[in-house]
Amino acid sequence: VPGPRTIAVLGPQGTTPDVGEVIRDLAIEGQVALVRAGYQERESDDADLVKALGVPAVNLTLHARGNEVFKAASDFTAAYTARQQRLRYMQGFYRTRLDGIEAAARTISLRYVDPDLLEQEEKVSVDQYRHMDNDHIERCQAVKATFDRAWPADKVDVLTKHRREVRELIEKSSALVIAGGHIASLLNRLQLFDVLGAVGEKPIIAWSAGAMVLTDRIVLFHDFPPYGSDIAQVLDTGFGLIPGYVILPDAKRRIDLTAHAGIQRFARRMAPSTCVAMDHGERMLFDGTELRFARATRLTTTGAAEREWSGEPSKFSTPHLFGVHI
Amino acid sequence: MMSAAIEVLSKGPKTKEAVDAFIAANTFPIIAGSACTFVWRGEAEAVHLKHWVFGLPSSQNLTRLEGTDIWHLTIQLPAKSRVEYKLEVVRNGKGEWRQDPLNHNHARDPFGANSVAHSVGYEVPSWIHEDKSAAKGFVDEIWIDSNTFGRRGFGLYIPARFQRTRTYPVLVVHDGHDYMRYASLNNILNNLIDRLEIADAIVVLTSSPDRLREYADDERHAKFVTEELVPYVQRLLPITDEPQSRCLMGASFGAVASLSTAYRYPGFYGRLLLQSGSFAFTDIGDRNHRGALFDRIVAMMNRYRAEPTVMSERIFVSVGMYESLIYENRSIVPVLMSTGMDVRYVEARDGHNWENWRDRLRDGLSWLLPGPFLHVYE
Secondary structure (H helix, E strand, O other): OOOOOEEEEEOOOOOOOOHHHHHHHOOOOOOEEEEOHHHHHHOOOOHHHHHHHOOOEEEOOHHHHHHHHHHHOHHHHHHHHHHHHHHHHHHHHHHHHHHHHHHHHHHHHOOOOOHHHHHHHHHHHHHHHHHHHHHHHHHHHHHHHHHHHHOOHHHOHHHHHHHHHHHHHHHOOOOEEEOOEEHHHHHHHHHHOOHHHHOOOOOEEEEOHHHHOOOOOEEEOOOOOOOOOOOOEEEEOOOOOOOOEEEEEOHHHHOOOOOHHHHHHHHHHHOOOEEEEEOOOOEEEEEOOEEEEEEEEEEOOOOOEEEEEOOOOOOOOOHHHHOOOO | OOOHHHHHHHHOOOOHHHHHHHHHHOOOOEEEOOEEEEEEEOOOOEEEEEEOOOOOOOEEEEEEOOOOOEEEEEEEOOOOOEEEEEEEEEEOOEEEEEOOOOOOOEEEEOOEEEEEEEOOOOOOOHHHOOOOOOOOOEEEEEEEEEOOOEEEEEEEEEOOOOOOOOOEOEEEEEOHHHHHHHOOHHHHHHHHHHOOOEOOOEEEEEOOOOHHHHOOOOHHHHHHHHHHHHHHHHHHOOEOOOHHHEEEEEEOHHHHHHHHHHHHOOOOOOEEEEEOOOOOOOOOOOOOOOOHHHHHHHHHHHHHHHOOOOOOOEEEEEEEOOOOOHHHHHHHHHHHHOOOOEEEEEEEOOOOOHHHHHHOHHHHHHHHOEOHHHOEEO
16 A cells, blocks of 8 residues: 655755655656746756656656647637736735835834833734735635636646646656746646646655745745845745645745844744745655655744754744734 | 055155055055045146045045155045046146046946046946856847937847747836946846846837937927837837836936836836936926026926826836935935835945946846746746
């Protein structure tokens, strides 16, 4: 009787991929199905990666398939494009609202009052973030649900054809490998072709954006954007295969791991999910939804960047920490 | 005030060899903490530092070090400053402005070139230089037969990853050819697009044969750009047809032209990048001290200040602390913000020059037309 599905989540692969080592550790043999849709037009430039895998691979070419669908089904494409534009606008509005919360939190934090009162107010600020994040996700889900009702996959012949082909390729494979890249492109193509629905209980190995889409909440972040500073923002829900984790790839380049207050607020905002920063060489291994092993950096609700985190559960306690909603 | 290096020289032997050794041992101007020492070597009746730092006397005397042919002047230069200057050497009663022969840092502009002093903490941005690994966009010159201005040329930058099946934002750059020549715009576009920091964008480079007139709130210019140039480019190339994907940019009078055009066509341009705008205004009366050239600008700015309106969504304003226009730019920011538009304002310790505008482009363009860097996790 097969056990629960194995999911391996890796840090960025860079120029010295360690994915082949993981495939060997998991004793995966035979052909794997490869998703590189996050690389968009470069998705088929997969020779180096396939070599690093150490096993044969079939590229599902989801990006190219998507383009074929969009070219062939004009009504569907128009509706899909309108949906995406609406979601982009909503993302922008949500991001603008976050600025307001951030500004208020900062202004209040500078008031000359009792520190206990400021601590309570900080919880209110965190709650406002949480409310805004949840509201944004719900509204995005509603937009997608409306679209899915109007455009069920079986209503678009070319999409049905590609879904069938993708399913057949996955059936012939022993595992699914999902590379990183552009997170929204990757998520959309995986959803469009129902890849996770087709994978059954086969092992999944994913990294960077590929890992982010497996969680239940995708968060965009960068502490060093070219324009100075930014606030982390929720993009969407993922496929929820590893719920309760917020994956933050490429941490050394993207996160100020010395910013105690920023880490604290972010980890509280995401709680009870565990925030895991992942760099090259780091990994997490799941049996089903249960974390079996980790070697990564956990961002804690006390503001610490806990390096060499080995996977022990986070200790989320008490309303004292999070305010009224937890 | 005498710098430590000059003091050491003054206390030693005043021989040619000692001066040669002093020149060989230092880079010029000599930066020591916040002290910046300008040095000129040679025979002269007087030597003056000429610069364009608003707030300091625009001409300052260098002092001759007795017994030598060294002239020197030390001023305080705050950290992260960048100052363009020339030296005026007076001989036979006649002054000649020249670049500092001891300083290899120069900045070019349409009038020639200036020497440049970098204080502690200023670094030339790495992203302005050609990156051989960055994919290169394609630049071309196109002609348009305009009902407004007749036949006019304009430059076109097409990003390296351009595909007909996608649509792109359009960035219209006033004095675009000068931005390419003096502000490294081509390298900057190539590099920042390649690094995913700014969006793949179609960039239109405009230049006017009569910019002081056409850029000074001239309705013909606004009409040309909005009703002729942008639609023409849109017929040639796949431009995303939404305000968020249309950006106007310019410096000095070019910033006025950008603001004026957006003001005349509210809601058409969702993004504005305004650098060192010549936003002259008056609080009383209708004549600004800057002269008749600014009269139309003053009228526009006064009108706008009296009734600020939404014209765009997102505006990036930058200006140098060492230019007189700091007053006008600091003044316009709260007015723009009062309308609810999203405004970002950046000051730099620099002057009214192309390299100041160059150094702010990453900040401004990545905010106005962000690339997918936030979405890409490889």
